[in-house]
Amino acid sequence: MRPLFADPKTDFVFKRIFGTEEHKPLLVALLNGLLELDEAHRVVEVELLSAEQRPKVQELKYSIVDVKCTDARGTHYVVEMQVLNVEGFEKRVVYNVAKAYTGQLDAGQTYPDLDDVIGVTICDFELWPQREAPRVPMLSRWRMQEQHGGARGLGQLQFVFLELPKYDASRPPRTVVEKWAYFFREASNLEMVPEVLAEQPFRDALEAARAAGFTEEEWDAYIRAGMALQDERGALSLARKQGLQEGRQEGLQEGRQEGLQEGRQEGLRAMRTALYELLRQRGLSPGAQQQARVEGCEDLSTLQRWLVQALTATSATDALR
Incomplete structure (x- = not known):
């Protein structure tokens, strides 16, 4: 209704x-x-x-x-x-x-x-x-x-x-x-x-x-816009949880420098996974050069920025600018 x-x-x-x-x-x-x-x-x-x-x-x-x-x-x-x-x-x-x-x-x-x-x-x-x-x-x-x-x-x-x-x-x-x-x-x-x-x-x-x-067409457009917004909100929430919370928590639980480093790497891996998944869902397949850039990035904030840009980018190159 x-x-x-x-x-x-x-x-x-x-x-x-x-x-x-x-x-x-x-x-x-x-x-x-x-x-x-x-x-x-x-x-x-x-x-x-x-x-x-x-x-x-x-x-x-x-x-x-x-x-x-x-x-x-x-x-x-x-x-x-x-x-x-x-x-x-x-x-x-x-x-x-x-x-x-x-x-x-x-x-x-x-x-x-x-x-x-x-x-x-x-x-x-x-x-x-x-x-x-x-x-x-x-x-x-x-x-x-x-x-x-x-x-x-x-x-x-x-x-x-x-x-x-x-x-x-x-x-x-x-x-x-x-x-x-x-x-x-x-x-x-x-x-x-x-x-x-x-x-x-x-x-x-x-x-x-x-x-x-x-009209029915206008109502459908309204519903689709609301669903897309929820998808956007969910993608950002998932990335933040995986990249910032899970990785850091893993390191804190270890209580050692090795654990902190391991947790940070886990966070980086989770952020890269979320980025690849979003690019895949949007039909933006990254080439070898783009994949090398993602795998070589060790900065969580940069990966998060790429994830946000991937929501509207028209190509994998634009997403990783």
């Missing part, structure tokens, strides 16, 4: 709500809400960029979904939903935004032609854990700052993060930001339209996610 509303954090539903011409007003509302723009500076219209206009970035296929657009003033936005916390995530966000910035220049254009780019990232995990100081709020904004006097400048690249686990579920949402966080967290669990989301634009967002409105 279908739920009342599909999960807006999945690839298919996120793009259905915020990445189509039909629902562009919802993308405008999301941007205005998370950017907390005043009336004089609110986004009033956006143009969705075609696939050809989007920068090519290697990333996890199902755990990162994005919509790229530009507003009437020329500001570009990279709006992303990040489900899994992976190694180097912050660097990937900066790279993606910087790529969107530099990708504006065509032959014959000059630097003054560059428009600002703002990255808006919704995280289904704590990027900056609340237990660590200084505490970063649920909605945070980042830009460059002069370190001596604190002056803000170089605002061509800006970053906005909404960390969903930091939402205070002990009370109903009050602000626009809290209502968007509530929508992303709870939509798939709702059995009716709650009063706090009965107003626009949240009601329209729920209607776009209403499962009864999906």
